[in-house]
Amino acid sequence: xxxxxxxxxxxxxxxxxxxxxxNAPRYRLxxxxxxxLAFIASFVQSPDQLxxxxxxxxxxxxxxxxxxxxxxxxxxGFTVAVIVVAFAVLKRYTFLPSGIGLPFLYLQIGLSYxxxxxxxxxxxxxxxxxxxxxxxxxxxxxxxxxxxxxSGPIQRSDEYxxxxxxxxxxVDETLAFAAFHRxxxxxxxxxxxSAVANYLFAxxxxxxxxxxxxxxxxxxxxxxxxxxxxxxxxxxxxFSGYMDIVIGIGWLVGQNLPExxxxxxxARNIFEFWARWHMTLSEWFKTYVFNPLMKFLxxxxxxxxxxxxxxxxxxxxxxxxxxxxxxxxxxFVIYGLVMGAGASLNKLWQVFMTNRLGKKRYKSVGExxxxxxxxxxxxxxxxxxxxxxxxxxxxxxxxxAHRLGIAGLTLALVGTALAAAFGGIAVDRAGRVLAALAPRxxxxxxxxxxxxxxxxxxxxxxxxAVSSFFHKAPEFVYKAF
Amino acid sequence: xxxxxxxxxxLSIALVGLYAALLALSYALVPTVSGRAGLDTHLAADSIxxxxxxxxxxxxxxxxxxxxxxxxxxxxxxxxxxxxxxxxQLLPSSEVDNLSVGGSNMTQVAQIVDLVQDLQDSAxxxxxxxxxxxxxxxxxxxxxxxxxxxxxxxxxxxxxxxYRYGFYRRTDAGPRQLVPPEDLPLGVMLIHPYLVLDALSxxxxxxxxxxxxxxxxxxxxxxxxxxxVSEADKVLALTYWREQMHSDGPVSEEQFLVLRDLVARILxxxxxxxxxDLPIPRWHxxxxxxxxxYLTRKKTLLSGLQGEPGFTxxxxxxxDDDLDFSxxxxxxxxxxxxxxxxxxxxxxxxxx
Numbered sequence: 001x002x003x004x005x006x007x008x009x010x011x012x013x014x015x016x017x018x019x020x021x022x023n024a025p026r027y028r029l030x031x032x033x034x035x036x037l038a039f040i041a042s043f044v045q046s047p048d049q050l051x052x053x054x055x056x057x058x059x060x061x062x063x064x065x066x067x068x069x070x071x072x073x074x075x076x077g078f079t080v081a082v083i084v085v086a087f088a089v090l091k092r093y094t095f096l097p098s099g100i101g102l103p104f105l106y107l108q109i110g111l112s113y114x115x116x117x118x119x120x121x122x123x124x125x126x127x128x129x130x131x132x133x134x135x136x137x138x139x140x141x142x143x144x145x146x147x148x149x150x151s152g153p154i155q156r157s158d159e160y161x162x163x164x165x166x167x168x169x170x171v172d173e174t175l176a177f178a179a180f181h182r183x184x185x186x187x188x189x190x191x192x193x194s195a196v197a198n199y200l201f202a203x204x205x206x207x208x209x210x211x212x213x214x215x216x217x218x219x220x221x222x223x224x225x226x227x228x229x230x231x232x233x234x235x236x237x238x239f240s241g242y243m244d245i246v247i248g249i250g251w252l253v254g255q256n257l258p259e260x261x262x263x264x265x266x267a268r269n270i271f272e273f274w275a276r277w278h279m280t281l282s283e284w285f286k287t288y289v290f291n292p293l294m295k296f297l298x299x300x301x302x303x304x305x306x307x308x309x310x311x312x313x314x315x316x317x318x319x320x321x322x323x324x325x326x327x328x329x330x331x332f333v334i335y336g337l338v339m340g341a342g343a344s345l346n347k348l349w350q351v352f353m354t355n356r357l358g359k360k361r362y363k364s365v366g367e368x369x370x371x372x373x374x375x376x377x378x379x380x381x382x383x384x385x386x387x388x389x390x391x392x393x394x395x396x397x398x399x400x401a402h403r404l405g406i407a408g409l410t411l412a413l414v415g416t417a418l419a420a421a422f423g424g425i426a427v428d429r430a431g432r433v434l435a436a437l438a439p440r441x442x443x444x445x446x447x448x449x450x451x452x453x454x455x456x457x458x459x460x461x462x463x464x465a466v467s468s469f470f471h472k473a474p475e476f477v478y479k480a481f
Numbered sequence: 482x483x484x485x486x487x488x489x490x491x492l493s494i495a496l497v498g499l500y501a502a503l504l505a506l507s508y509a510l511v512p513t514v515s516g517r518a519g520l521d522t523h524l525a526a527d528s529i530x531x532x533x534x535x536x537x538x539x540x541x542x543x544x545x546x547x548x549x550x551x552x553x554x555x556x557x558x559x560x561x562x563x564x565x566x567x568x569x570q571l572l573p574s575s576e577v578d579n580l581s582v583g584g585s586n587m588t589q590v591a592q593i594v595d596l597v598q599d600l601q602d603s604a605x606x607x608x609x610x611x612x613x614x615x616x617x618x619x620x621x622x623x624x625x626x627x628x629x630x631x632x633x634x635x636x637x638x639x640x641x642x643x644y645r646y647g648f649y650r651r652t653d654a655g656p657r658q659l660v661p662p663e664d665l666p667l668g669v670m671l672i673h674p675y676l677v678l679d680a681l682s683x684x685x686x687x688x689x690x691x692x693x694x695x696x697x698x699x700x701x702x703x704x705x706x707x708x709x710v711s712e713a714d715k716v717l718a719l720t721y722w723r724e725q726m727h728s729d730g731p732v733s734e735e736q737f738l739v740l741r742d743l744v745a746r747i748l749x750x751x752x753x754x755x756x757x758d759l760p761i762p763r764w765h766x767x768x769x770x771x772x773x774x775y776l777t778r779k780k781t782l783l784s785g786l787q788g789e790p791g792f793t794x795x796x797x798x799x800x801d802d803d804l805d806f807s808x809x810x811x812x813x814x815x816x817x818x819x820x821x822x823x824x825x826x827x828x829x830x831x832x833x
Contacts, residue, residue: 020482176484180492202630252485449491457495461503468675469682471632471641 001042003150003242004191004473011038015146016252025167028254032141035253039146044107052090052106053114059086060118061139067126068133076126080119087115094329110149112325116284117143121157123288131158138164145255147246150476151239153260154280167254177452179251184459186244192466194237195474201230201391209396213403218411220403225384225412229419231391232384236264238477239278265424268366268375270346271315273383281322290318308354312347319343326390331397335389342382377421381413384420500674507674520578521565529673531680533560533582534638535645539669539676541580541596548576550605551828552597554590555614557583558759562614562812562820571825582638586619586626587739589637594743596639598750599662607751612824615740616759617775618810621725622733646672702814705807710762718809719768731774737782744786753791755827756783758798762806766798795827 001008015035019028044050063079090111092101121139124132134142134157142160171179205227207213208220215223240261250257260279267273274282297310323336353362365371392400404412467473511529525536551572553563559581569577580593594611601609627635633651636644640656643649648668649656660668669676700708710718723729740756747754758779766772786792797820805816812820 016485017482020485171482171484173484173487176488180488199631206630450495453491453495454499456492457499460492460496461499465675465678468645468679471636471645 001039002473003245003476004187007042011035011042012249016249019253020171023168023170025164028167029137029141032145032253033137036141036144036146036149039149040107040110040144043109048104049106052102053111056086056090056111056114056118057140057143059083060114060122060143061136063118064121064125064133064139067122068128071126071128076123079122079126083115083118083122087111095333110144113148113150113152113154114143116152116154116281117157119288120154120284124157129158131161134161147250147253147255147257151242152278152280153243153246153258154284155258159258163254163256166256169254171252175251177456179248180456182248182251183245184248184456184463186241186246186248187463188459189237189241189244190474190476191241191463194234194241194477195466195470197230197234197237198474199470201227201234204230205391209392209399211399221408221411222415224400224404224408225416228384228388228412229416232380232387234474235387235390235477236261236277238474242476265380265420266376267379268372269350269379270319270343270382273379274319285318285322289321290314293317308351309348312344312351315343315347316340323389329394331389331392331394334397335386338386338389342386373421373425374417376424377417377419378413380420380424381416384416385409385413503674504671507677511673511677511680519565519569519576520580522579522581523560523565529676529680531676531683532638534642535679537580537582537593538596538639538642538648539665541593542600542665548574549608549610550576550578551610551612552594553577553579553581553612553614554585554593555581555759556585556590556616556619557581558616558810558812559614561814562759562817563612563824564817564821567818567821568825571821572828575828581614584638586621586623587615587736587743588623588626589639590619591739591743591746592637592639594747598752600665603751610753610755610828611747612755612757612828613740613743614757614759616761616810617732617769617771618722618725620732620736620775620778621727622735625725625727646675700807705811706813706815708807708813710764710803710806710808715764715768715809718765722769722771722809726771729770732771732778734778737778741782741785744789744792748789748791753793755793755795755824756786757795757824760798760800760805760812761810762803763801764803765806765809766801793827795824797823 001011015031019031060083063083067076067079088096089101091108121132142157148155204223207215208224208227243260247257258280262276262279264273264277267276293314294310297314301310320336320340323339324332326332326335357365520540522533522536525531525533528536530536530540553559560579560583563579565577565579582589582593590613598606623635627637632641643656644651648660650659744754783794787794805813807813
């Protein structure tokens, strides 16, 4: 079921109305169960295509039980390994030996996010967390929530349980308006902004990736950088638009899904960036990869002088794994290496500057206007160029590397960084002007019904108008990861 | 529940009110959609429909439904080669429409014929003659012709127009009609604000391109008449068509089968079909790796169609003087009156 399709909207309407027809929590739980089953079923042509997913869920459910019963570290390690291997086989990672996968077509969408939820429950169950052990109905509704099935956000089981108290919540007019507003805002991001960015990206990147291109020299570098920037905006508005949609719908069906984006392009270093981009994924990796790894390294390295550098290694591993998770082909390994290298270099820079300037002075330098603007620009440029790994295959990547060379890549990085730094300053200035109008803009919730409805209707018409310019609705890009 | 339904109601009322205001505004800006007798895709760019495929899809109703109708279908050389006013002048008792769309292959031509017939009853179909202009560049197979990143694979330009405003819905079994053909004029009336917006944005885009990129305006008829195709342009054109055809030959059989089925369908509906082999300049025919194979496949096709009641073939390929063409395929404006005379003579003859 495509998020931009009328089928999805009709599906959501039926679910929201059925859910709100009766306040009884048990009834609502079953409505959500049916919604989840129907949503998943919409991706397959026959029931057998669901068998691997069902098997993976059964494995996950059993795992949360046995690690809680026998909470030994080696049992936990073995269980996690079994789940990760099962996931890798089901995802058909290309680095696995051929012939190891299942020889038929089956549903792969959603597996990555189910993996995160299952691992969280398994690890927390082993740690004695009661909230990590859910009954079968809650386990299914939590792991296969139709709102976050395709691409998150990655909710935790304790958050899921906590919001069950609100399952009987009645939707009042304020919440209904807020939900509609959030969903429509999401569609504007997805169907308007990301669609325009995608159109520009397709137009710009065609020549960059063509086997025979008329572009050369700085023109090639500039067009590559422009393609990367267009793709970055496409990715951001597409994904954050999707988040707005599912969070808004969630408010209508008794769910408060966690936020996943917080102005990521205002970040000044890679760690701040990941605390603002795909926040639930970053939080998951911090909790279940970075922290245990740091703990392990710290326990095995006794020299205090080396301690700051352990972070460099831990960040490299965490960002590398996070990068590799995005896809099953070799190009994602390179993407992971680039992200890992970026995080390590950023950490090394922080260690170097702290040693050289001292904590206080480094902090004050970091907050200076020029440094902050340049850091923001450089971070944006690094991310935009790094996500090239998400829009090329291995052959195209080597073609790009050959055409750009070290000099071209450096030029693209510096040029994009400077443009982003000045762009960021311009956006800040515009933001200040808008802030002056903020009382009016933010007062939309308090505005009269007619004014609020006209604003929403204008937004809907804008979506239809811009959509009619394009030949196909933009696909939800993170579905592929 | 009540709060959600209320919100839906408020939003619906606001949408209807706002859209009604936009509709009134767009009609105030551009009062009429069409009213001109005889459809002509050559005029699409200057119309509210802005593009040829949109013009054909939304504007395909006959203006004089009671008259016998002659509908030209084909690619851009049929658009510029058979100028609607020139042919109409020679055939005053018929309604002459040119619904050819640049870049068409036979699949798209067949779709246009089907769209026209969708709006006709059996009597109107019997009064209709489809004139199909063809040349080898229209036999690019679908998987190559309709494969660009901005479209669903296989969607023709006409398909895109079917889906654009929701007249059709995409299904696994192909396009499903949502708005019945008889409601087409009402549908066009309701999407008027979007048509105006699209036309205005294209106009602005054209000016923007001209201003920033210095894109040259369209060549005048006098300039096209004076054109001598240079060797460099010939090489560019041959390279372009090699890229379009995606091989050095032979020409795909797929599109000949589509054409054969199209003619059979036209005849089965009681309409008549005229197939014209349009000329290309001699240098192009001689240097193209596809032309000889195209002639062979055409011969096979014609051997199956000749003698079918209602079917006529017109050979024009021999009118291939290099000086009569402004590029590798389009006739110069000074030649088109002659083309009009030939087709008018045929249509006035025993065929009709």
